Amino acid sequence: TKKPRIVILGAGYAGILTARRLQKILRRDEAEIVLVNKHNYHYLTTWLHEAAAGTVDDERITISIRDVIDSERVRFIKDTVMEVETAAKRVVLCHGEPLAYDYLVMALGFEPATFGIAGIKEHALAIRSMNSARRIRHAIEARFAEFARNKEAQEKQQHLTFVVGGAGFTGIEFAAELSERIPALCRQHGIDRQRVQVLNVEGAPNILNGFDPAMAEYAKASLESLGVQFRLSTKIQSVDSRGVTLLSEAGEERIAPATVIWTGGVQGNTVVCNENFETVRGRIPAGKDLRAPGHENIFVLGDCSVVTDTHTGRPFPPTAQLAILQSAVCAENIAALVRGSEDVELKEFVPFIKGTVASIGSHDAVGEVFGVKLHGRLAMMMKAIIDIRYMLMLGNLKLLFGKGKLSAYVTP
Ligand code: FAD
Numbered sequence: 001t002k003k004p005r006i007v008i009l010g011a012g013y014a015g016i017l018t019a020r021r022l023q024k025i026l027r028r029d030e031a032e033i034v035l036v037n038k039h040n041y042h043y044l045t046t047w048l049h050e051a052a053a054g055t056v057d058d059e060r061i062t063i064s065i066r067d068v069i070d071s072e073r074v075r076f077i078k079d080t081v082m083e084v085e086t087a088a089k090r091v092v093l094c095h096g097e098p099l100a101y102d103y104l105v106m107a108l109g110f111e112p113a114t115f116g117i118a119g120i121k122e123h124a125l126a127i128r129s130m131n132s133a134r135r136i137r138h139a140i141e142a143r144f145a146e147f148a149r150n151k152e153a154q155e156k157q158q159h160l161t162f163v164v165g166g167a168g169f170t171g172i173e174f175a176a177e178l179s180e181r182i183p184a185l186c187r188q189h190g191i192d193r194q195r196v197q198v199l200n201v202e203g204a205p206n207i208l209n210g211f212d213p214a215m216a217e218y219a220k221a222s223l224e225s226l227g228v229q230f231r232l233s234t235k236i237q238s239v240d241s242r243g244v245t246l247l248s249e250a251g252e253e254r255i256a257p258a259t260v261i262w263t264g265g266v267q268g269n270t271v272v273c274n275e276n277f278e279t280v281r282g283r284i285p286a287g288k289d290l291r292a293p294g295h296e297n298i299f300v301l302g303d304c305s306v307v308t309d310t311h312t313g314r315p316f317p318p319t320a321q322l323a324i325l326q327s328a329v330c331a332e333n334i335a336a337l338v339r340g341s342e343d344v345e346l347k348e349f350v351p352f353i354k355g356t357v358a359s360i361g362s363h364d365a366v367g368e369v370f371g372v373k374l375h376g377r378l379a380m381m382m383k384a385i386i387d388i389r390y391m392l393m394l395g396n397l398k399l400l401f402g403k404g405k406l407s408a409y410v411t412p
């Protein structure tokens with residue numbers, strides 16, 4: 001009989017680790033494994049704020065897919081997924097022929113959620129992928145160069161303004177990185193530091209909603225010491241080619257000229273948003289065994305899935321941590337289906353979330369791990385441990401020494 005084909009869509013945290021786990025547990029004669037991704041590299045989404053601010057080089061956070069999968073076991077296709085045709089059991093690709101599957105893993109990640117706010121899609125920049133991070137870095141550098149040339153702005157004592165929309169973890173991490181880069185950009189372009197401002201606008205009364213309040217307060221003070229100004233209980237109402245309009249109890253406020261970086265939230269990849277799938281705010285609710293509702297042979301992982309915390313009744317925040325945990329259970333469940341009968345018992349996904357650590361530039365961090373609050377050096381160490389652990393999961397010691405900030409810690 002023909003070997004079943006397992007198709008994995010997306011080579012982010014969820015997809016790449018599912019592929020690696022399957023190549024390990026399934027024998028060559030048991031199944032064909034195919035991995036489809038837009039690019040021939042895997043990128044560390046959790047470091048994109050640094051690439052966007054220009055504080056880390058692109059090549060440090062990208063890893064060639066061929067370096068982390070066994071190409072004898074996993075066929076890699078570089079292509080863009082356009083649609084999943086569930087009735088025909090095939091995936092429509094942008095360039096190649098449609099790809100038939102027996103088992104499918106949907107791990108296409110996130111997209112920025114714009115909540116219908118006017119002008120965000122057209123005029124704000126958003127941290128979404130390696131390419132979008134690059135665009136943000138280039139835009140920041142271009143704004144500094146333009147400001148240095150603009151004699152009128154100098155005479156009128158105008159400001160070069162960056163507005164970061166949203167003070168969740170992405171907004172906070174990015175605002176800190178940007179503030180750290182500003183002194184060097186000012187020196188390079190001969191601009192007075194006082195003339196550059198970073199405003200972090202947050203609709204809620206506090207930053208990092210849902211996070212430990214004491215740690216959130218610590219983060220706020222640390223960002224303020226880097227020069228970030230906060231506008232709390234203030235919403236981004238609209239963005240246009242010149243700047244941004246804010247709305248608070250005090251009324252509307254216009255900030256222009258300004259460059260807007262939108263970090264106001266994420267939703268699932270739009271590829272999953274069609275009549276073939278049940279979705280809740282752009283995400284597919286994953287069943288207990290991580291299958292998509294109504295689809296026996298489709299698993300959904302990472303940021304395009306939503307998993308409810310049975311203790312709180314609320315969804316787990318979409319994180320790399322959750323995606324990594326899901327990948328292990330998904331791979332085991334697919335292997336059980338490939339090997340077993342129709343009514344084989346599948347493993348239930350019960351995540352054990354260890355905590356959260358967020359960087360505040362390269363000299364500070366904040367977190368809560370196993371219920372213990374951390375800040376400063378300890379939190380930075382914890383972040384380094386998380387990064388090292390992930391590199392080890394990718395199974396390549398060379399990566400540990402050659403990539404990312406880690407090389408600074410571990411190379412002699
Ligand atoms: P992704 O990592 O987004 O990967 C999706 C993959 O699919 C990508 O390779 C993409 O190229 C590919 N793809 C997308 N569309 C298509 C298509 N149509 N066709 C083909 N391929 C496609 N979480 C944490 O746990 N800890 C952190 O410290 C942390 N820091 C973060 C910092 C930032 C700046 C951001 C933005 C997020 C952070 N997160 C963090 C959240 C975390 O990055 C995501 O939850 C995680 O990336 C989700 O993994 P994923 O595999 O679902 O998707």
Ligand code: NAD
Pocket residue numbers: 115117165166167168169170171173201202203204208209234235236237263264265266317318319356357358359
């Ligand atoms: P988020 O949804 O966590 O935060 C978005 C913030 O934007 C919220 O505080 C919201 O109130 C605010 N907002 C929304 N609309 C607004 C508006 N119109 N005006 C002003 N503010 C507005 O999104 P995120 O920060 O992108 O995070 C996405 C996911 O990635 C989360 O699950 C997060 O935990 C995870 N993440 C984790 C880390 C980490 O662990 N270090 C880092 C980054 C992201």
